Amino acid sequence: MQVSISSQDSKTLVTLDGRLDTSNVDQFQKDIAPLMQGDNPNIEIDCQRMTYTSSQGLRMFLMLQKSVMARHGKMVMVGMIPQVKEVFDITGFSNIITII
Amino acid sequence: MGSNSPRKSFAKRLTRRIVLIVSAIIVAMLFVVAVSSANIIEDEATRSVHNMLHASISDIERPLYELEAQTQTVASHVQIQISNVNVLDMISHKSVELSKIINGLAIVIPPSGNSGEYVVYNFRDAHNDIRSIRRSDAGVVQSEWIQSVLSSRQPVWTVPYFAIHRGDPQAPRVTTYCSPVFGPDSSVIAVVCADITLDWLEKKIASLRPFENSLTALSCSEDVVIGIDDTLLLSQIKKEFAENKDLQSLGDDMRKGVDSVRRRMGKGRNSFFVAYGPLHNGWLLSISCLYRDVMKRNTIMNLILLILGVLGILTVLLVCTRSIRKLTRPITELSDAALNMAKGNFNAPMPAIKSQDEMKNLRDSFVFMQNSIVDYIDELKTTTRENERMESELNVARNIQMGILKSDFPERLHALMVPAKEVGGDLYDFSVNNSKLYFAIGDVSGKGVPASLMMVVTRAVLRFIEDMNMSLDVSLERINDGVAESNSNDMFVTLFVARIDLVTGQMEFCNAGHNPIVVIPPDADPYFLNAKPNIAVGLFPSFKYEAESVVLKPGTRIVAYTDGVTEAERADKSQFGNDRLLAWAADPKTRSFATSNSDVVKSLYDSVNAFANGNPPNDDVTIMSITV
Numbered sequence: 126m127q128v129s130i131s132s133q134d135s136k137t138l139v140t141l142d143g144r145l146d147t148s149n150v151d152q153f154q155k156d157i158a159p160l161m162q163g164d165n166p167n168i169e170i171d172c173q174r175m176t177y178t179s180s181q182g183l184r185m186f187l188m189l190q191k192s193v194m195a196r197h198g199k200m201v202m203v204g205m206i207p208q209v210k211e212v213f214d215i216t217g218f219s220n221i222i223t224i225i
Numbered sequence: 226m227g228s229n230s231p232r233k234s235f236a237k238r239l240t241r242r243i244v245l246i247v248s249a250i251i252v253a254m255l256f257v258v259a260v261s262s263a264n265i266i267e268d269e270a271t272r273s274v275h276n277m278l279h280a281s282i283s284d285i286e287r288p289l290y291e292l293e294a295q296t297q298t299v300a301s302h303v304q305i306q307i308s309n310v311n312v313l314d315m316i317s318h319k320s321v322e323l324s325k326i327i328n329g330l331a332i333v334i335p336p337s338g339n340s341g342e343y344v345v346y347n348f349r350d351a352h353n354d355i356r357s358i359r360r361s362d363a364g365v366v367q368s369e370w371i372q373s374v375l376s377s378r379q380p381v382w383t384v385p386y387f388a389i390h391r392g393d394p395q396a397p398r399v400t401t402y403c404s405p406v407f408g409p410d411s412s413v414i415a416v417v418c419a420d421i422t423l424d425w426l427e428k429k430i431a432s433l434r435p436f437e438n439s440l441t442a443l444s445c446s447e448d449v450v451i452g453i454d455d456t457l458l459l460s461q462i463k464k465e466f467a468e469n470k471d472l473q474s475l476g477d478d479m480r481k482g483v484d485s486v487r488r489r490m491g492k493g494r495n496s497f498f499v500a501y502g503p504l505h506n507g508w509l510l511s512i513s514c515l516y517r518d519v520m521k522r523n524t525i526m527n528l529i530l531l532i533l534g535v536l537g538i539l540t541v542l543l544v545c546t547r548s549i550r551k552l553t554r555p556i557t558e559l560s561d562a563a564l565n566m567a568k569g570n571f572n573a574p575m576p577a578i579k580s581q582d583e584m585k586n587l588r589d590s591f592v593f594m595q596n597s598i599v600d601y602i603d604e605l606k607t608t609t610r611e612n613e614r615m616e617s618e619l620n621v622a623r624n625i626q627m628g629i630l631k632s633d634f635p636e637r638l639h640a641l642m643v644p645a646k647e648v649g650g651d652l653y654d655f656s657v658n659n660s661k662l663y664f665a666i667g668d669v670s671g672k673g674v675p676a677s678l679m680m681v682v683t684r685a686v687l688r689f690i691e692d693m694n695m696s697l698d699v700s701l702e703r704i705n706d707g708v709a710e711s712n713s714n715d716m717f718v719t720l721f722v723a724r725i726d727l728v729t730g731q732m733e734f735c736n737a738g739h740n741p742i743v744v745i746p747p748d749a750d751p752y753f754l755n756a757k758p759n760i761a762v763g764l765f766p767s768f769k770y771e772a773e774s775v776v777l778k779p780g781t782r783i784v785a786y787t788d789g790v791t792e793a794e795r796a797d798k799s800q801f802g803n804d805r806l807l808a809w810a811a812d813p814k815t816r817s818f819a820t821s822n823s824d825v826v827k828s829l830y831d832s833v834n835a836f837a838n839g840n841p842p843n844d845d846v847t848i849m850s851i852t853v
Contacts, residue, residue, distance in 0.1 A: 216738035
């Protein structure tokens, strides 16, 4: 899983590339740690190239969402492929995370 | 194999290489010195022999010139006193008496008009007494030399000869200078012939031996060569000169009357050089020297050089061997110590090294490595012990976890939970009460110990559902609150719970973000039950869950599972997926009433394993089959 983070005006753009599974979820947690703090909590996550997420991955997005909400920001995930979107739908995460 | 005697010792190789290189240099130096010294010696020898030749020619010519001068003087007296025979006799006598050079003197008057030839001759005999001979009928005028003087009107030197005409058995070897005496009409009126003995010349020639086998020769004519008295040898030399091209050209050069040196004549052991030069009277002095005589000195020098070279190489060998062995001894010792260590003796003592160099560094590195290994082994022992302890504890935990999942299955229901690690995060529960059947299946996010702890918490709060009087949505809310209460780590549990009225076939269910269950009706294609996802349990306390309801035909089979089934992966990361799951469900064997629930569960688990094809599972797998 490749994570690239860039700042854009009033939001932080995060691009994900690859699979998010047991083997790399710990690294992913370190990669997104900077997003959990700071005074610019608005985050847009580009998911076009994310091919899979395990339930541990869902937990990461949930933690990020909670952190953003605590700072009164907004997090959106965009461009999710159907297979990944399905996981979010099944678990009900689509109800708490904004997916465009 | 002894560690002290490796097959190719480093020290030996190094020594051999150094000695080889040094030897090569010494040999090359010796070669250069030998060659250049040979050249120098040859040049020097040639030059000195050439100088000796020049000096000798001067020495030989001096008495000859003297004789010529004295003969000229006598000739001038003869010219005046030609008619007085007695005076001529006296002149002849006095000349022999007074001169140190003239050994005999003849005045030859050729016949003229009616007077015949007349010869007066005085000479010193073996006792140094002067004897006189007068002849008028000897035919001396007819002799070759007198004729030569008469015709050429020039003085002539005879080749050396033995003066046997004196009638003395001990006649010496002499050479004679014949000079013409001219009359008033420029005709030759007499010839004065002065003899000079040649014993001094023979001695001189014999003394000219610059090298052991040198050959010095004074060639006066083809056949008379002073220095080569042996006629056999002379004829041999003449034969060689006639047959050998090199010698022929040498002979030609010699006859040209220019002094020179010819090098590199002959072959092999007998190769030689010749210095030669002419005397004013046409004689030729030559000195030949064998190179092997010349080089004798060089040979001795070369031998000394060779001995010195060998001694030098031996010294280098000795010094190299000793110092390299001394220098590399620590390597051998370290190697022994390392071998000792490799055998498991980690406290093997390391050799002490006094020098402050790379050897010391190597030894220090060894000691450091030794200490590191000892530390590491201690650590490994501790870790292994710790791991063993944890493993046994995990096994206990696994037994406890399996123990809290029911295993006394009724006929209508069967379930299987296989954790990916020792303990898992999947769970199921069920109970049959009168005509009501309740079941639940859940999956804690993640796996391993954290998931298993959450699983135990969830399993505990599932008790709420068993209370058949409480509506399902309220039950789930209680469960959610219960899990959320103990969840400080943002873990979550997907959960599907259902109650089935076995009489009416009505199934009330509530989904908390779990994978849709598969419904296999007896008379239609299998499908995924469409259920509102709500939200996974444990995240948001007080969340309002919505329950739904569906009526199932008798004979319907329900298969519930966790994502360990659909997300089972092959090595190429492709997943089992929903399509394969539905295809499996549509299989006649799965659908058959004759197939027991336990067989159905086993069949799906086998399919998933067959699909994974040995790829280790990365999530817990739970399968539950229920017949309505």
